[in-house]
Amino acid sequence: MIPELGNFFLILAFINAILLGTLSFYGAHTNHKGLIQFSHRASTSIFLLMLASFVCLTISFIQNDFSVAYVASHSNTQLPIYYRISAVWGAHEGSLLLWVLILTGWIFAVSKFSKSLPDTMIARVLGVMGLIAVGFVSFTLFTSNPFERELPFMPIDGADLNPLLQDFGLIVHPPMLYMGYVGFSVVFAFAIAGLLQGELDHKWAKWSRPWTTVAWIFMTLGIALGSWWAYYELGWGGWWFWDPVENASFLPWLAGTALIHSLAATEKRGAFKSWTVLLAILTFSLSLLGTFLVRSGVLTSVHAFANDPVRGKFILVFLAIVVGASLLLYAIQSSKVRSQSNYTLVSREIALLFNNALLAVSTFVVLVGTLHPLMVEAFTDGKSSVGPPYFNLMFSVFFIPILLLMPLGQQISWKKDDLPALLKKYVWWFLSCIFLGLLLTFGLNGFSFTDIEPMAILGTILGLWVIAGTVKYIQLQSAKSQTRMAGMRKISRSYWGMILAHIGVAVTTLGVVLTSYYSIEKDIRIVIGETVEVEGLSVHFKDFKNIQGPNYISSKAIFDVSKSGDFIAELKPEKRRYNASQMVMTEAAIDPGLFRDVYIAMGEPLDNSAWAIRVYYKPFVRWIWLGAIFMALGGILAMTDKRYREKKFKKKASQEAIADGQ
Amino acid sequence: MKKLIVIFCALLMVQLAHAVIETYEFDNEEQEKLYYEIINELRCPKCQNQTIADSDAPLSRDLRYIVQQKIKAGETKRQILAYMQERYGDFVLYDPPLQPANYILWFSPLIIFLIILAVVVARVGRREVTSEEDDTDANASPSNDKGE
Numbered sequence: 060m061i062p063e064l065g066n067f068f069l070i071l072a073f074i075n076a077i078l079l080g081t082l083s084f085y086g087a088h089t090n091h092k093g094l095i096q097f098s099h100r101a102s103t104s105i106f107l108l109m110l111a112s113f114v115c116l117t118i119s120f121i122q123n124d125f126s127v128a129y130v131a132s133h134s135n136t137q138l139p140i141y142y143r144i145s146a147v148w149g150a151h152e153g154s155l156l157l158w159v160l161i162l163t164g165w166i167f168a169v170s171k172f173s174k175s176l177p178d179t180m181i182a183r184v185l186g187v188m189g190l191i192a193v194g195f196v197s198f199t200l201f202t203s204n205p206f207e208r209e210l211p212f213m214p215i216d217g218a219d220l221n222p223l224l225q226d227f228g229l230i231v232h233p234p235m236l237y238m239g240y241v242g243f244s245v246v247f248a249f250a251i252a253g254l255l256q257g258e259l260d261h262k263w264a265k266w267s268r269p270w271t272t273v274a275w276i277f278m279t280l281g282i283a284l285g286s287w288w289a290y291y292e293l294g295w296g297g298w299w300f301w302d303p304v305e306n307a308s309f310l311p312w313l314a315g316t317a318l319i320h321s322l323a324a325t326e327k328r329g330a331f332k333s334w335t336v337l338l339a340i341l342t343f344s345l346s347l348l349g350t351f352l353v354r355s356g357v358l359t360s361v362h363a364f365a366n367d368p369v370r371g372k373f374i375l376v377f378l379a380i381v382v383g384a385s386l387l388l389y390a391i392q393s394s395k396v397r398s399q400s401n402y403t404l405v406s407r408e409i410a411l412l413f414n415n416a417l418l419a420v421s422t423f424v425v426l427v428g429t430l431h432p433l434m435v436e437a438f439t440d441g442k443s444s445v446g447p448p449y450f451n452l453m454f455s456v457f458f459i460p461i462l463l464l465m466p467l468g469q470q471i472s473w474k475k476d477d478l479p480a481l482l483k484k485y486v487w488w489f490l491s492c493i494f495l496g497l498l499l500t501f502g503l504n505g506f507s508f509t510d511i512e513p514m515a516i517l518g519t520i521l522g523l524w525v526i527a528g529t530v531k532y533i534q535l536q537s538a539k540s541q542t543r544m545a546g547m548r549k550i551s552r553s554y555w556g557m558i559l560a561h562i563g564v565a566v567t568t569l570g571v572v573l574t575s576y577y578s579i580e581k582d583i584r585i586v587i588g589e590t591v592e593v594e595g596l597s598v599h600f601k602d603f604k605n606i607q608g609p610n611y612i613s614s615k616a617i618f619d620v621s622k623s624g625d626f627i628a629e630l631k632p633e634k635r636r637y638n639a640s641q642m643v644m645t646e647a648a649i650d651p652g653l654f655r656d657v658y659i660a661m662g663e664p665l666d667n668s669a670w671a672i673r674v675y676y677k678p679f680v681r682w683i684w685l686g687a688i689f690m691a692l693g694g695i696l697a698m699t700d701k702r703y704r705e706k707k708f709k710k711k712a713s714q715e716a717i718a719d720g721q
Numbered sequence: 722m723k724k725l726i727v728i729f730c731a732l733l734m735v736q737l738a739h740a741v742i743e744t745y746e747f748d749n750e751e752q753e754k755l756y757y758e759i760i761n762e763l764r765c766p767k768c769q770n771q772t773i774a775d776s777d778a779p780l781s782r783d784l785r786y787i788v789q790q791k792i793k794a795g796e797t798k799r800q801i802l803a804y805m806q807e808r809y810g811d812f813v814l815y816d817p818p819l820q821p822a823n824y825i826l827w828f829s830p831l832i833i834f835l836i837i838l839a840v841v842v843a844r845v846g847r848r849e850v851t852s853e854e855d856d857t858d859a860n861a862s863p864s865n866d867k868g869e
Binding site for chain 1: 743745757761762764769770772774775810811812813814815816817822823825826827829830833834837838841845
């Protein structure tokens, strides 16, 4: 009964989406108050319907209703209750349902929190999002329905959730990431509505900005969570592999980062309007492309995609319609968009332009690297691979100038600035960073001149430079007031957001560089009772036992790790065999620290009660995710800036302005 | 992030869910470093998207053994990669070689960047001329941002 209800709600949501996606436009076009009002009601109801549908699927999981095919293949009676709930989005059908739920959640939020916008504009925004919902609800309903029954031959027990997904990181990672992916649909809808309306002034940018920032925050956290999860769960100590699935989320993040910056120029200076609109369209298109890549199976191989083409074709056609239609609209309408700003070659406008050019090319690098193997396979007989060596090199080429210019870009003034005077303020800071960077990398290299890594030194210097330059920026900004504290208070919250986010970029950069170049990785053979020296660490194999878990059997080893006599940590890595799937999983044991992680993963049992284990020593690895947290906090500061909270007053003012204008 | 690959491989019944840990012995540290460098650049020909270092497939095991043997025999990285490329094609190389099929991969980002740069310079140059003639403040957006 409950799965049927869920399906029924999904069908109602589909009808609701169609109404929202058509009547809103008609209402906006004819300025029909009733229909505009309807678009708000439909936004609420579609969210409630999707929520109800999602709850139905969740109940089916909790009740172990194995007559539902999706539940049967992704759950099991032995599975703890919290994993049964997270298993709802553990595979294709359910995660699509979550995708749509989040989309309708965004629709609901836009309808609730955009009261200050003109009625016709908001109706169009809701209409565009309604059309996106039509696409995705029908995709769920017709190609990937999670409520399909497996009757009358239902299995007695389920096939279990993939053990890799039985983990906290995976409970929270997909919802976060989807919040980001789908969140970019809001700014996309604003762009399309603006183009339709022919109104793309700075107010448009001001409305879009907080929504873009929220989506970006979720995306940042979602990617960081995924990377953290891969690090501790997959047991090979890696945190980023430039895998197409990872790139699929990185692409909209990069484009979204560029968008945040160009929106700033559009809001403050009325500059780059048409570029900003294009970027808004491209960012969401990359979100859709990511969904296509991940959901169509095209990544396994182009031919696998051709064998089971329904899902892939559906998204591909949808992607083509969305991108094609919005670019067409852009081509027709963008000539009406006029940027009104004057600026010279040395100005913040140009700094932001450089930022956007470099971020756009970085996005392109990731895009071409991800799609190239697919193209080669589709158009030639061969197969090729593009992996970390390509991405690391090419991405660095365009990311180094971003880091180099970032501190200057913060300080440079709008319109016109004096470059020599600007550079002069930073010269000593930059030289100090070079010195510090050399010292730090020299220390990490064990104070030796052999095996010097130029890229490690460069990356460290640049990371320090961004931090130092940002501190210098605070100093320069606060110096304008009488006391330093008064000056600091005068810096607005959105600028503190920028400061924090930029420091986050530096922290992540340092983490990435230092852990990539100064990690120690060693596979050793060890017997119980034995102590093995690994590059200055002594690893002592203390104990070994077999443990019965809720749905697995585990072999657990206990190691004492110490460094030159000082005890560091007791680590208990496990090797689990899951009952239902008989899959073997490594649970790595990690001693986390702000400056280093010690990480042990179990390998295979060797002869004579010996085990092969892998020991990692990873300096600064936490900084990778710490930086992402800083970026997200920066985003939160920026979007809670005063000028967004003063919306209600603004609304009055803007309505008066409109009245005056007419 | 890697979950999908893992799911795919689980579907394909490829055993990969745990790190591969072997204890090869080498003559010196350079050899060991080279070994890790090479196995982290070669793609497992049978897997979804894994290096032979990460993959637990029997083929990867064999390939790691071959790499180890060749390093101990004194072969260079170039020789070993060429050996692998000859047998398994470009597919095994995560570092795509600089050949006509890959030109678009290696050169297009730079070309695109140069085009953007040219457009920017051209437009700003034009703007600079007009802004000197007509230097009205076009600040259409009154911002109440105090940080400026």
